[in-house]
Amino acid sequence: MTSQLEIKNLHVxxxxxxxxxxxxxxxxxxxxxxxxxxxxxGKSTLAYTLSGHPKYLVTxxxxxxxxxxxxxxxxxxxxxxxxxxxxxxxxxxxxxxxANFLRLAYRxxxxxxxxxESRREEVLSIPKFRKMxxxxxxxxxxxxxxxxxxxxxxxxxxxxxRAEILQMAVLEPEIAILDETDSxxxxxxxxxxxxxxxxxRGPKLGLLVITHYQRILNYIKPQxxxxxxxxxxxxxxxxxxxxxxxxxxxxxxxxxxxHV
Amino acid sequence: MPARRLARSGIRGLYxxxxxxxxxTITTNFLRFRGVKFRGRFKQAMTQALSIQTQPLVSAATxxxxxxxxxxxAWLRKARAEAWAVYEQTPMPxxxxxxxxxxxxxxxxxxxxxxAFDAPSATPxxxxxxxxxxxxxxxxxGEAEAAGYLAQVDGGxxxxxxxxxxxxxxxxxxxxxxxxxxxxxxxxxxxxxxxxPPTYGKFEALHGALWTGGVFLYVPQGVKVAxxxxxxxxxxxxxxxxxxxxxxxxxAGSEFTYxxxxxxxxxxxxxxxxxxVELFLKEGANLTFVTLQNWGRHTYSLGAQRAMLDRDxxxxxxxxxxxxxxxxxHHEIFMLGPGSTGNIHGFYFADANQHLxxxxxxxxxxxxxxxxLLFKGVLKDKARTIYQGLIHVHKNAQRxxxxxxxxxxxxxxxxxxxxxxxxxxxxxxxxxxxxxxxGQVDDEQMFYLRSRGLSEAHAQRLIVEGFFEPLMDRIPLxxxxxxxxxxxxxxxxxx
Numbered sequence: 001m002t003s004q005l006e007i008k009n010l011h012v013x014x015x016x017x018x019x020x021x022x023x024x025x026x027x028x029x030x031x032x033x034x035x036x037x038x039x040x041x042g043k044s045t046l047a048y049t050l051s052g053h054p055k056y057l058v059t060x061x062x063x064x065x066x067x068x069x070x071x072x073x074x075x076x077x078x079x080x081x082x083x084x085x086x087x088x089x090x091x092x093x094x095x096x097x098x099a100n101f102l103r104l105a106y107r108x109x110x111x112x113x114x115x116x117e118s119r120r121e122e123v124l125s126i127p128k129f130r131k132m133x134x135x136x137x138x139x140x141x142x143x144x145x146x147x148x149x150x151x152x153x154x155x156x157x158x159x160x161x162r163a164e165i166l167q168m169a170v171l172e173p174e175i176a177i178l179d180e181t182d183s184x185x186x187x188x189x190x191x192x193x194x195x196x197x198x199x200x201r202g203p204k205l206g207l208l209v210i211t212h213y214q215r216i217l218n219y220i221k222p223q224x225x226x227x228x229x230x231x232x233x234x235x236x237x238x239x240x241x242x243x244x245x246x247x248x249x250x251x252x253x254x255x256x257x258x259h260v
Numbered sequence: 261m262p263a264r265r266l267a268r269s270g271i272r273g274l275y276x277x278x279x280x281x282x283x284x285t286i287t288t289n290f291l292r293f294r295g296v297k298f299r300g301r302f303k304q305a306m307t308q309a310l311s312i313q314t315q316p317l318v319s320a321a322t323x324x325x326x327x328x329x330x331x332x333x334a335w336l337r338k339a340r341a342e343a344w345a346v347y348e349q350t351p352m353p354x355x356x357x358x359x360x361x362x363x364x365x366x367x368x369x370x371x372x373x374x375x376a377f378d379a380p381s382a383t384p385x386x387x388x389x390x391x392x393x394x395x396x397x398x399x400x401x402g403e404a405e406a407a408g409y410l411a412q413v414d415g416g417x418x419x420x421x422x423x424x425x426x427x428x429x430x431x432x433x434x435x436x437x438x439x440x441x442x443x444x445x446x447x448x449x450x451x452x453x454x455x456x457p458p459t460y461g462k463f464e465a466l467h468g469a470l471w472t473g474g475v476f477l478y479v480p481q482g483v484k485v486a487x488x489x490x491x492x493x494x495x496x497x498x499x500x501x502x503x504x505x506x507x508x509x510x511x512a513g514s515e516f517t518y519x520x521x522x523x524x525x526x527x528x529x530x531x532x533x534x535x536x537v538e539l540f541l542k543e544g545a546n547l548t549f550v551t552l553q554n555w556g557r558h559t560y561s562l563g564a565q566r567a568m569l570d571r572d573x574x575x576x577x578x579x580x581x582x583x584x585x586x587x588x589x590h591h592e593i594f595m596l597g598p599g600s601t602g603n604i605h606g607f608y609f610a611d612a613n614q615h616l617x618x619x620x621x622x623x624x625x626x627x628x629x630x631x632x633l634l635f636k637g638v639l640k641d642k643a644r645t646i647y648q649g650l651i652h653v654h655k656n657a658q659r660x661x662x663x664x665x666x667x668x669x670x671x672x673x674x675x676x677x678x679x680x681x682x683x684x685x686x687x688x689x690x691x692x693x694x695x696x697x698x699g700q701v702d703d704e705q706m707f708y709l710r711s712r713g714l715s716e717a718h719a720q721r722l723i724v725e726g727f728f729e730p731l732m733d734r735i736p737l738x739x740x741x742x743x744x745x746x747x748x749x750x751x752x753x754x755x
Contacts, residue, residue, distance in 0.1 A: 051711045054703075079713035091708035095726025101712075104722065108713035150726070167712065 003029040003066050003082060003174035005050075005206060010061035012042075012049050012231075019045040021231035022061070029174055030203040034217055034242060035210045037228035038250040043210045044088060046228070047179035051085040052078050065175065080109050084173030086164040088180040092152040098163065099147040102170050103129050109171050136169040140196040158189030165196040175206040182216035194219030214246035227253055317375045317501045320344055323469045329378065330472075335448060336440055343458035343468025350462040362646045362678055363588045363617040368560045373501035373532055377472040381496040382416025391419060392494055397743075398521045398554070399492040404739040407487040407516070408433040413494045415472040415502050429483050436474025436505055446478065451507055455538035455566040455594075463534045463562045467503045471536070474505035477518060481542075485516040488548075488737055495524035495531055495555070504535040510545035510573070517548040517736050523583065526556035530585070537565035541573035543597065548576040548736055554583035554747060557612070561587040569629075571597030578734050579606040579635075581616055582747050592621040595629035595657070606635035607731045609724075610643030610675070611751050617646040622664065624657040627687070633664045636731060638724050639675035640751075650682040651692050658687050664694040669727050671701060671720065721752045 005027045012020040019042045027033050037043045049056040050063060052075035063071050070078050093101070103126070111124055137146060142162055152160050161181055168176055178197065182190055197220050201207065209220055217225075217239070225241040226233045227250075234253055235241065245253070290297040291306050298306040316322070323344045327337045353360040376382060385391070388401045391411050399411060408422035410433060417435030426433075432443060439447055452458060458468035475491050493504045508518060522533060533555060541547055555561055561584040567575050581587055593602045602622070610616045622631040637645050647666040668677040679696035701723055709719035728748060735741050 053707055074716075075707060075710040076713050076715050076719075079711055085711050087708065087711075091702075091704050093705050093709065093723060093726055095729030096722050101709075101722065104718060105709075105712040105714060108715065108718065150729075171712065 003206060004064070005083075005175045005208070006062070006064040007050075008062045008064070010046075010049070010063065011059045012045055013057045013059050014045060014055060018059070019231055020049065023228070023232055025208075025226060025233060027175060027206045027208050029206045031224065032201065032207040032209065032220065032222045033224045033226065034220075034222035035208065035226050035228050035233075036214070036242060036245055037210075037212070039212065041228045042231045043212070043228055044179055047085055047088070047177050047210055050078075050177055051075055051083060076108065079105075079171075079173075082174035084168050084171055084176040086161075086168060086176065086178045086181055088183055090152045090155075090160040090164055092150070092155070094150050094153050096151045097148055098151055098166075099130070099133065101151050102133060102167065105167070106170055133170060136166060139199060140166055140169060141192070142166050157184040158186070158193070161185060161189070161193045162196065165193060165200070169196070169200055172204075174204065175208070177208045177210065178220075179210050180212060181209070182211055182213060190216060191219060214242045217242045229253060316371050317373045317470070318370045318466065322375060326377070326470065326472060330437055332440065333444065335444070339452065340469050343452070343465050346458045347462065347465035347469055350465055353462055359590075359619055359648070360588070362648075363586065363615065365560075365562075365586075365588065368532060368586070369530070370501070370532075372499060372530070374497065374499045376414035376495070376497035376500035376502065377416055379414050379416075379497045379500075382412075382414040382418065382473075384416070384420075385418050388419060392496060394523060394525055395492050395494040398494070398523050399490055400739045400743075404737060405487050406490045407431075407485050408489045410435065410475055410489075410491040411494070412473045412475075412492070412504065414497045414500055415504070417473050423487075426483075426485060430478075430480040431483060431485070432476060432478040433489055434476055436476050436507065437472070439474075439476035439507075443476070443478070446509070447476070447507075450509060450538065450540060452536070452538070455540070455568055456536040456564045460564055464536060464564050467505070467534050467536050467563075470501070470534075471503040471505045475507065475520070477506075477508045479510055479514040479516050481511040482513040483511075483516075484514065488517040488519050491518070491520040493520065493522045493533075493535075495533065495559070498527055498531070499529045500531045502531070502533045502535075504533060506535075506537045506551075508538070508547070508549070509540045510542060510547045512542040512570075513544045514542075515546040517550070519550040519552070519735075519737060519740060521552045521554065522561070523554045524556040524559065527558045530558050530560065531556075532560040532562065535561075535563035537563070539565075539567035539575070541567065541569045541575055541600075543570045544572045545570070546574045548578075550578040550580075550735060550740070552578075552580040552582075552740070552744070553587065553589075556583060557585050557614070559584045561589065564590040564592075566590075566592040566594065567602065568594045568596055569600035569602060571626075572599040573597065574601045575603070576734065577602065577604045578731070579604070579618070580744065581606075581608040581618065582744075582751065584616070585614065587614075587616040587618070589617075590619045590621070592623065593631060595622070595624045595626055595631065595660070598626045598628040600626065600629045602629075602631040602633075604631065604633040604635075605731050605734045606633075607728055608635070608637040608645060609639075609728075609748055609751050610637065610645050611640045613642055615644045618648070620647075620649040620664070622649075622651045622662050624651075624653045624660040624662060624687075624690075627656065627658040627660055629657065630661045631663065634731075635666045636727060637666070637668045637677060638671065638727060639668065639677055640671040641675060642672070643675045644677075645675075646678045646680070647696070648678075648680040648682070649694070650684060651694060652684045653687050653690050653692065655686040658689045660687065660690045660692075662690070662692045664692075666696045667727075668696075668698040669701065669724065670698055671724070717753070721749065724748070724752060
């Protein structure tokens, strides 16, 4: 069965102010969607709402993952159903090693008895998990020291984003949201991180790439591009839409928008 | 209750009645309890069952009894008597005393405590197998290598072992009672004379009068020992009042590690441990001293610990508190020689109704000395913790460098952490920093971890473990670290 993330008429408020005003979007497993939007358009609100941050209040609409409404689920339940968010600002957790954290996370996501996939059961043992993690680290060209370092503590901007992609690689989500993964990265770091994401692309992963700038889309090429302005998808199209935006800016679209 | 049935029933099964010992009447002929008179061997059984002592633990008679039963030399006998006199003259600390303002000790009933030091459980043994299970676990006997072991139960030295090579090099690792007989000159100079004298306070005076067992470790000049010395102090007898004492002399240039642990299973009736630790580090000595307290939840844990550092001595001091009902302990470091360094790392984790009160003092008497102190605590349920610390730089201690920090992570709205850092500086060319924080679990950290599939309980556990982790690195023995992590996980609750 193919997984599917369906967002229907999503309205979200933060501290009493409505940020998302009826957003609809469908991402299928295997597809890469990009959401582009100017500052304040609701990009991060969308990312946090999908993964269940308690600060974001859904006032209307639905988010279905494989047909099930996930809005009532806790962040960890959503993760266990195959959703992943690569944070724009990954949080440091001092004293917790990446390896220890990843193993716990992996066990939480895949150790569910209701998901008896034998291969995954196998990697639950510590040595097997370590082997799998080392393989993923090698694949993503992540330095081995990542495993023993404390989670995101003292990581550079580039290291944090690579650590996010490593987590995504290990946890093997069905739908992943990349929230401004390109922010704060220089061109070399951006290339390295994007190459990592591309290695994970495939028929089993649906990707929602949220970005302000078009440049990450030179590396992670989307099939669908959506423009988010003032809490709604204003326009959708193919990869050419991103280039058009890069050339003309958001202003050209916003002008025609009655909200502004 | 018919006397016949009582005689057959085990002592253990009768403990519940002993919560109200005041209803008993004892005469030379009989014991009356709930209207029934017990005579002869029934009286004896009942006395035992109710743990009734005709002589209270805290009394001049007990002081004398200890001296007599151990056939103590005159100087020690005198020292006990003097300590008892100080005890009698010193008022009981109250909430009006600065260092006791947040810990009410009036709930501790000293007259209900029993002496356990001559109980069968405190009888020496040659075999590790005869130690109580919990003590064996705590000491890791057979699991990890050690330079020596010392195990005490109820204030009696039960088991002692020291590596032969070290003994040949002049290392002494024995109980204090033995040391008092065999190494009197050394003991007379150091035992409760300058680090923790009876005049230190009410409970230190009581300790000086009633101590038994004890640990004595002497490492001669220049001797370096790679494996740790290990001691386990265990309480078994109900309502025991214990007075454990640790005296360590690290002679010039010596280098070693000592790990001690206090523990017991939780019992229905209150017990008390009133301990003292005296550490002497001679010139250039390098000591790693780890003290871990995991008493059962029935225990009042009181005590004073003081380290005295001579020139260029280095102390790595780890203090861990997980157990007890009430803890009130003092931890002081005296920087007596220039170039001395003290790193003090403490951690505590209070849950349920635990009340843990730590007081630290960094006293810089000599210049060019450095202390670095960090105490970290976690609280949950209705726990209460107090950290009170003072850096005192004395007049002539120029170019001292002192740091003091207390960090608390509060997991519950009903728990409360007090943090009272303090500075007193009489010299003008020093560097002193202190800071204190009490915080909750960070919401963004929780969300981040939960977004990776970790349940709320898992995420919280990981954050707490991470909070303690830098301190775990300070504990120089993997098996001890493993046990501490387990103890912390147990406190966090199974999931």
